[in-house]
Amino acid sequence: MNTRNLLDVIVVGGGAVGASAAAALAQSGFDVALVEPNPPTASAEDAPLDARVIALSPASVRFVERLGAWPLSAARAFAYREMEVRSGDEVLRFGRELVAEPALGWIVELRALQARVFDAARSRVAAVHAARVVDCERGEREARLELDDGTRLRARLVVSAEGGRSSLREAAGITADGRDYLSRGIVAHLTTEQPNPGIAFQRFLKGGPLAFLPIDGGRSSLVWTRPEAEVEPLLALDDAAFCDAVAEASGLRFGRVVAATSRVAFPLRLQLAERFHAERLVLLGDTAHVVHPLAGLGLNLGLIDAAALVDVLVDARTRERDLGSLATLSRFDSWRRSDTHAAARAIDAIERGFGGDLGRVGQWLSRGLGLVDALTPAKRFFAAAACGDIGRVPRMAQR
Numbered sequence: 333m334n335t336r337n338l339l340d341v342i343v344v345g346g347g348a349v350g351a352s353a354a355a356a357l358a359q360s361g362f363d364v365a366l367v368e369p370n371p372p373t374a375s376a377e378d379a380p381l382d383a384r385v386i387a388l389s390p391a392s393v394r395f396v397e398r399l400g401a402w403p404l405s406a407a408r409a410f411a412y413r414e415m416e417v418r419s420g421d422e423v424l425r426f427g428r429e430l431v432a433e434p435a436l437g438w439i440v441e442l443r444a445l446q447a448r449v450f451d452a453a454r455s456r457v458a459a460v461h462a463a464r465v466v467d468c469e470r471g472e473r474e475a476r477l478e479l480d481d482g483t484r485l486r487a488r489l490v491v492s493a494e495g496g497r498s499s500l501r502e503a504a505g506i507t508a509d510g511r512d513y514l515s516r517g518i519v520a521h522l523t524t525e526q527p528n529p530g531i532a533f534q535r536f537l538k539g540g541p542l543a544f545l546p547i548d549g550g551r552s553s554l555v556w557t558r559p560e561a562e563v564e565p566l567l568a569l570d571d572a573a574f575c576d577a578v579a580e581a582s583g584l585r586f587g588r589v590v591a592a593t594s595r596v597a598f599p600l601r602l603q604l605a606e607r608f609h610a611e612r613l614v615l616l617g618d619t620a621h622v623v624h625p626l627a628g629l630g631l632n633l634g635l636i637d638a639a640a641l642v643d644v645l646v647d648a649r650t651r652e653r654d655l656g657s658l659a660t661l662s663r664f665d666s667w668r669r670s671d672t673h674a675a676a677r678a679i680d681a682i683e684r685g686f687g688g689d690l691g692r693v694g695q696w697l698s699r700g701l702g703l704v705d706a707l708t709p710a711k712r713f714f715a716a717a718a719c720g721d722i723g724r725v726p727r728m729a730q731r
């Protein structure tokens with residue numbers, strides 16, 4: 333590619349969000365370059381499942397499928413057909429029959445997904461630069477980027493999908509506020525006495541929720557939120573003591589825990605950018621919003637950002653509008669900022685309520701679970717939300 337050419341879009345950051353945006357925009361006929369210093373690679377076929385797995389909604393799956401990045405290998409993606417949420421003595425359960433989908437969602441190895449969408453991008457975009465952005469100038473007609481390998485690029489629009497710490501967001505003076513949950517999410521893969529038959533199970537406990545997500549061979553992937561002070565002591569336990577602690581916290585949902593892989597803990601925070609755009613710049617994925625993992629939504633929101641950006645830019649092109657103008661990008665901002673801020677606030681309220689901060693509110697929320705369980709229309713709403721089918725769904729994620 334002649335880098336002196338004016339591109340339509342430069343996507344900075346080739347995680348699952350940036351790479352899917354680059355692939356989808358290129359597939360829609362835009363001239364796109366992708367900048368990612370550490371291109372992801374898939375694990376060897378016989379490698380054990382990576383510790384990082386995430387829940388992917390059917391709407392997100394439809395989007396990556398349209399990019400040719402789905403299905404993943406059967407050893408890296410596992411359907412779940414039922415969700416079960418417990419708090420105290422109350423329980424909410426719903427299954428895929430409420431939403432007429434083959435699954436309520438899939439638990440997927442993040443690394444495998446990243447590698448597949450990156451390959452989809454690589455085969456469609458004009459160029460992939462294995463470099464880091466060091467400078468960005470945004471002008472009235474175009475944006476200019478300088479990479480740490482000396483490459484200079486020009487485009488109508490720059491997309492920042494750099495993750496939670498975005499140099500481009502900071503350089504544009506867009507603040508990102510929120511709060512540190514002062515907790516970490518401990519993840520490990522577990523073998524339980526009774527195999528997990530495909531249930532995404534979550535139990536709210538004082539201090540944070542515990543989730544068992546179904547993976548291979550009846551195992552479950554654990555995401556256990558614990559306050560900072562408890563994390564190191566839990567990580568220091570030997571296997572048997574750790575398994576006992578997890579089994580007790582789960583209320584023995586699948587019986588005793590008989591084995592656990594090595595544990596890793598991730599800091600958790602809420603972080604919302606005050607706006608998702610500036611002239612010639614748009615923010616996607618964790619650059620725009622970082623949320624607590626209790627609803628399994630972070631990456632799903634980011635993938636829907638990417639699909640929504642395609643809708644907005646295709647419409648701008650049809651109307652012969654400037655792709656990077658404030659007028660074009662404010663359409664994206666008002667759509668995605670309102671949806672993601674609403675989701676983030678709801679997740680934050682659930683975290684505070686069930687986590688114990690709000691005392692009596694937590695008890696009401698627990699009772700609410702039981703009430704919702706008794707009402708099929710309410711359950712249908714929650715099932716549709718879990719599938720990513722509420723609000724405005726972008727064209728590439730629609731059924």
Ligand SMILES: Cc1cc2nc3c(=O)[nH]c(=O)nc-3n(C[C@H](O)[C@H](O)[C@H](O)COP(=O)(O)OP(=O)(O)OC[C@H]3O[C@@H](n4cnc5c(N)ncnc54)[C@H](O)[C@@H]3O)c2cc1C
Nearest residue numbers: 345347349387465494495517617618625628629630631632
């Ligand atoms: C414990 C835990 C469990 C979770 N579970 C779920 C779940 O079940 N479901 C779900 O949807 N989400 C979940 N999430 C959230 C999800 O992991 C993130 O939202 C998602 O991975 C963010 O993807 P991203 O592409 O926006 O950012 P990232 O994956 O962080 O990618 C950013 C990319 O940008 C590149 N980059 C950074 N700076 C530059 C630069 N200057 N120049 C060029 N490139 C740059 C980086 O190299 C990186 O590849 C979970 C999170 C945690 C912590």
